[in-house]
Every structure is written in C-alpha cells, then in structure tokens.
Amino acid sequence: MTSKRMVAPYVLILPSFVLAALIVIWPVAELAQIASHNVNRFGQLRDFAGMANFRALLDDPNFIASLWRTGIWTVCVVGGAIACAVPVALVLNEDFYGRDIARVIVMLPWAVSLTMTAIVWRWALSGESGMLNSALMGLGLIDENIQWLAEATTAFPMQILIGILVTIPFTVTIILGGLSSIPDDLYEAAALEGAGRWEQFRHITLPLIAPFLNIALVLNTIYVFNSFPIIWAMTQGGPANSTDILVTYLYKVGFRLGKLGEASAVSLVMFGILLIFTLIYVRITTTARGVRA
Amino acid sequence: MNSSKLRRSLVCWLVLSPIVVAAIFPFAVMLITALKPSTEVLRPTWWPSRVAWENFRTMWVATNFGNALKNSLYVSVLATLGSLIVSIPAAYALTRFDFKGREFYRQFLLVTQMLSPIVLVVGLFRLMVALGIIDSINAVTVVYAAFNIAFSVWMLQSYFATIPLDLEEAAWMEGAGRARTLVKVFLPLAVPAMVVTAIFTFINAWNEFVIALTLLRSQDGYTLPIQIFSLVSGRYTVEWHHVMAATFAATIPIAIAFAWLQRYLVRGLALGAVK
Numbered sequence: 001m002t003s004k005r006m007v008a009p010y011v012l013i014l015p016s017f018v019l020a021a022l023i024v025i026w027p028v029a030e031l032a033q034i035a036s037h038n039v040n041r042f043g044q045l046r047d048f049a050g051m052a053n054f055r056a057l058l059d060d061p062n063f064i065a066s067l068w069r070t071g072i073w074t075v076c077v078v079g080g081a082i083a084c085a086v087p088v089a090l091v092l093n094e095d096f097y098g099r100d101i102a103r104v105i106v107m108l109p110w111a112v113s114l115t116m117t118a119i120v121w122r123w124a125l126s127g128e129s130g131m132l133n134s135a136l137m138g139l140g141l142i143d144e145n146i147q148w149l150a151e152a153t154t155a156f157p158m159q160i161l162i163g164i165l166v167t168i169p170f171t172v173t174i175i176l177g178g179l180s181s182i183p184d185d186l187y188e189a190a191a192l193e194g195a196g197r198w199e200q201f202r203h204i205t206l207p208l209i210a211p212f213l214n215i216a217l218v219l220n221t222i223y224v225f226n227s228f229p230i231i232w233a234m235t236q237g238g239p240a241n242s243t244d245i246l247v248t249y250l251y252k253v254g255f256r257l258g259k260l261g262e263a264s265a266v267s268l269v270m271f272g273i274l275l276i277f278t279l280i281y282v283r284i285t286t287t288a289r290g291v292r293a
Numbered sequence: 294m295n296s297s298k299l300r301r302s303l304v305c306w307l308v309l310s311p312i313v314v315a316a317i318f319p320f321a322v323m324l325i326t327a328l329k330p331s332t333e334v335l336r337p338t339w340w341p342s343r344v345a346w347e348n349f350r351t352m353w354v355a356t357n358f359g360n361a362l363k364n365s366l367y368v369s370v371l372a373t374l375g376s377l378i379v380s381i382p383a384a385y386a387l388t389r390f391d392f393k394g395r396e397f398y399r400q401f402l403l404v405t406q407m408l409s410p411i412v413l414v415v416g417l418f419r420l421m422v423a424l425g426i427i428d429s430i431n432a433v434t435v436v437y438a439a440f441n442i443a444f445s446v447w448m449l450q451s452y453f454a455t456i457p458l459d460l461e462e463a464a465w466m467e468g469a470g471r472a473r474t475l476v477k478v479f480l481p482l483a484v485p486a487m488v489v490t491a492i493f494t495f496i497n498a499w500n501e502f503v504i505a506l507t508l509l510r511s512q513d514g515y516t517l518p519i520q521i522f523s524l525v526s527g528r529y530t531v532e533w534h535h536v537m538a539a540t541f542a543a544t545i546p547i548a549i550a551f552a553w554l555q556r557y558l559v560r561g562l563a564l565g566a567v568k
Contacts, residue, residue, distance in 0.1 A: 250411065
C-alpha cells in the first residue's frame with residue numbers, strides 16, 4: 001500500500017509535466033542555443049558567437065527605447081488598473097440594486113480577445129471617421145478631429161488606457177476574493193467603537209486585502225509585461241517604432257527582420273526579468289500563507 | 294430602509310459610471326459599425342440611417358468567416374480536452390497526496406504560467422520545425438493545451454480542495470479501492486469544477502493571438518483572431534463594417550458564456566491564489 005501510494009502521485013502528474021516541459025523547456029534550450037550563435041534568417045545555426053547577439057542589442061537604440069517604454073507601460077497599466085480596481089471592487093462588494101449587472105459589465109472587457117479589443121479601438125480612434133472623435137465632438141469636448149494613432153504622444157497613452165481597462169476585471173476579481181474573506185462582524189465591532197468608513201477602510205479592509213493586492217500586483221506585472229496584442233494590433237509598434245515595447249520589438253526583430261539570434265537574446269533577457277518577478281511572487285504568496293495560518 | 298438602499302444604489306452606479314461607459318463603448322462601436330450600410334461607414338456619424346442586417350451575411354462570405362470559425366472551434370475544443378485530460382490527474386495528486394517534489398511541481402507550473410508564449414515564440418517556432426508540424430493547426434492545439442495546464446491545475450485544485458475527504462474515506466471503509474472511489478465518488482462531485490475550468494480554457498484558446506500568428510502560415514488554417522487581424526493589417530482599404538460584424542459575431546457567444554460564469558472565476562482564482 002505504502003509503495004503504491006508513493007508511485008501514484010508521480011504517475012498522476014507525469015502527463016501534464018511532460019506536455020508542459022516539452023512546450024517550455026525545449027524552446028528555452030533552443031533560445032539559449034540560437035542566442036549564442038550566428039544564425040541565418042531560416043534558423044540555421046552557424047558558428048558560436050558568445051555574447052555577440054546580446055552586445056548587438058545593447059548597441060541598438062530601439063532596444064534601449066523599447067526597454068524603457070516597457071517599464072513605463074508596465075508601471076502605468078498595472079498602477080492604473082489597481083488604483084481603479086480597488087474602488088470598483090469596494091463598490092461591487094456593497095449590496096445595491098443591479099449589482100449583478102454591474103459585475104457583468106465590469107468583467108466584460110476580460111471576455112473579449114485582446115486582438116479584437118485592439119482592432120475595435122483602432123477603428124474607434126481613427127482620425128476622420130472614428131467614433132470617439134464624433135462622440136467627443138458631439139459632447140462639445142473637442143473642436144477638431146484628433147489623429148489619435150498618428151503619433152506616439154497620443155497613441156501610447158491611449159494604449160495604456162486600454163491596457164488599464166482590460167486589466168481591471170482580473171484585478172477586481174482578485175480583490176473581490178479578498179473582500180469576501182473579511183468577516184462582517186469586524187466592521188460591526190469597529191462601527192460600535194465609533195470608527196468611520198474611512199477608518200474602517202484604512203484599519204480593517206486595507207490590511208486584510210493587502211496580500212491579495214500584492215498577488216494582483218505581481219501577476220498583473222507579469223501579464224502586462226508580456227502583453228502583445230494591444231500594441232501590435234493598434235500600431236504594430238509604430239509610427240517609426242515609437243510605441244514598441246519589448247514583446248513587439250522581439251517580434252519585429254525575429255519575424256520581420258529575420259534576426260533570430262538577436263530575437264532569442266531579447267527572449268532570454270525577458271526570461272530573466274520574468275524569473276525575478278516569479279521569485280517575488282513566490283515570496284509574497286508564502287508570506288501571505290503565513291499571515292493566514 | 295428601502296429608500297436608503299435606493300440612494301446607495303445611485304451612488305454606487307455613479308462611482309461605477311466611468312468604467313461602465315468605457316467597458317460598453319467598444320461593444321457599441323462594434324455593433325453600430327456592423328449595422329451601418331457600407332456607404333455610411335466612413336462618415337463620422339454615430340447612428341446609421343437604416344439598420345443593415347445584410348452586413349452579417351456579406352461579411353460571412355467576404356471574410357471567409359465560416360472556415361476561421363471551424364478552425365477556432367477545432368483548436369479550442371481539442372486544446373481544452375487535452376489540457377483537462379492531463380490537468381485533472383495532476384490537480385487530484387496535488388490535493389490528495391503529500392509527496393516529495395510537490396512544491397517543486399507547483400513552482401514549475403508557476404513558471405510555465407509566467408512565461409507567456411511570446412517570450413518563447415522563437416523557440417516554439419524551431420520546436421515545431423524540428424517536429425515537422427509547422428503551419429498546422431494541430432501544432433497550435435498542442436501549444437494551447439500545454440500553456441493552459443497551469444491555469445487548469447490551479448483552478449481545479451482550488452475546487453478539489455473544497456470536496457470533503459470524508460466521503461472518500463467512507464467509501465474506502467466499505468472496501469472500495471482508491472481507483473473505484475475516484476471514479477464513483479470523487480469525479481462526480483468534481484464535475485462542476487471541470488466544466489468551469491473547461492470553459493475558461495476554451496475562452497483562452499479562442500482568444501489567443503501570438504502563437505496562431507506565428508505558427509499558422511496559410512490562410513486555410515487561420516483561427517478567428519488571425520483571420521480578423523489579417524483583414525485590417527497592412528491594407529489600405531479596410532472594410533470596417535465587415536470587420537466589426539466579424540468581431541461582433543466572434544465575440545458575443547464568448548462574452549455571454551463569460552458573463553454567466555464570471556462568479557465562479559472570482560471564487561476559483563481567489564482560493565487558488567492564496568492557497
């Protein structure tokens with residue numbers, strides 16, 4: 001019985017492990033190999049090149065610009081999404097008429113493929129016939145059409161706003177999970193002690209949902225850092241590479257310019273950054289479990 | 294009492310109004326553009342002069358929607374089944390056994406979840422070339438199944454943990470073996486969790502972009518997101534009423550399923566996240 005029980009769990013996890021490993025470990029090994037060799041555009045390896053591909057990246061101003069822009073993109077989208085999601089989740093946790101409908105509406109952007117969202121917004125933001133311009137004109141907010149996607153100063157902020165909009169549902173979901181774990185009697189006790197709503201929020205709600213906020217923060221950072229379709233389907237990183245982030249830069253270098261070596265080097269740089277995020281996540285969830293235990 | 298709830302409702306909706314508008318706006322754009330007669334699409338007015346239902350019919354032919362729909366269904370259904378078949382035993386092992394390497398396995402899954410396909414895309418491309426299945430929707434199916442394992446195990450495990458062990462123990466007491474108990478007692482109780490997980494995996498596969506964009510080369514194999522993207526990318530004239538009709542048709546079934554299921558997601562993710 002004992003020996004059987006020792007084998008059983010490994011047999012049970014084996015298929016999923018093999019499949020996931022095939023799709024993750026093999027490509028990572030490939031990436032390491034390509035990144036350290038000269039490679040032609042059909043993917044044939046030539047001679048060993050050491051760090052040459054990485055050095056080529058550092059010499060490319062577009063890579064450095066994309067790296068910075070990725071930082072701005074990630075910080076703004078994640079920060080904006082959390083700043084919006086906390087009040088939204090607090091409201092959705094209240095008992096009010098039409099709450100179920102409100103929940104569904106807030107969650108809707110999550111259901112739509114990011115590609116489709118981006119295509120719809122690209123159309124809505126079009127300068128001459130876009131419905132955002134006509135709506136804003138109808139409301140008297142602007143006098144002439146704005147060419148939203150024609151330059152980075154308007155395109156990139158718009159992409160950040162759309163990023164925030166599509167990140168809110170997941171964030172709200174996590175925070176709602178946290179809010180539902182807070183027992184009501186805590187608030188009743190605080191109210192008896194004469195604590196106002198703001199004090200209740202600061203001293204009860206916030207500390208108790210903090211672990212959930214941390215999780216939302218790290219997971220969102222990872223998802224947003226990796227997010228490709230919004231920028232690709234709206235501007236393809238243009239005009240003139242001015243809205244490129246690392247993922248779109250990677251795609252362009254690899255599949256447009258055919259520089260697979262440099263593209264693999266970008267992948268490995270991203271892999272490193274993501275591993276750091278993952279370690280932070282593991283750290284946070286273990287302490288969260290400690291708090292709960 | 295009732296009037297105070299009414300007042301609270303007003304305040305709540307007022308606070309939510311910006312995000313409600315922002316969430317509904319794309320749907321309004323989709324639907325209104327889809328229903329504009331083709332001559333009015335580029336005119337910057339909000340409302341069409343008449344409702345052009347025929348756009349959906351012409352779109353179906355013009356965008357080759359049927360073929361892309363078939364591909365999307367094929368890929369999403371098979372990827373969901375594949376991912377569930379390997380994830381259910383894994384989630385069961387993680388909830389019901391305490392074994393060496395359990396933590397390692399969980400962290401391995403976490404890493405696969407962190408690495409989005411885009412980071413691995415060059416390596417995946419080479420993998421598929423090595424396996425000789427480039428430009429095949431089966432390759433896309435396998436990749437989707439694999440990338441959904443972490444999410445599926447995570448969701449399933451958080452539900453499995455809520456199924457009380459007592460029932461299984463009672464069955465063992467009566468002499469049923471572990472396997473028999475699993476099939477007769479545990480799995481029936483786990484059906485709702487499997488259905489919910491399956492639907493979310495399906496939605497993930499249905500909406501995926503990068504892998505399909507990279508691995509699918511010929512138009513015959515295009516899934517819906519790629520097909521629709523190909524209608525707008527690198528073209529001088531875009532038939533926006535067709536594009537929006539296609540987007541709407543591809544989105545609405547999923548949005549309805551999602552609206553219906555989102556409360557399970559709140560529970561599953563929250564449980565999984567902190568456990």
